[in-house]
Amino acid sequence: MTESPGSAPVGVILAVDPDRFAEVVDALRRAGLTVTGEQPALGTLSGTVTEDRLPALEAVDGVESMDLERIVQLPPPDSPIQ
Known part of the structure; x- marks a missing residue:
């Protein structure tokens, strides 16, 4: 997949x-998703895609x-506000 400007x-x-x-994961890959993590038991996955492919x-x-x-x-642990 080429990235649109x-x-x-x-x-x-x-x-x-x-x-x-x-x-569904196969269909998402065909739609442009690069899968970075799968949790089949939960029915969730993560990945990256160009913004124009979100729809x-x-x-x-x-x-x-x-x-x-x-x-x-x-903030770092030693910062004055936590």
């Missing part, structure tokens, strides 16, 4: 139908929800 890769976490996990992932049959990954930066 102005379309940065983003991390996503998806909940999918656990009874069709492998089938294609949501449209895959078997996707129950999709969230963008968020990064939280904590």
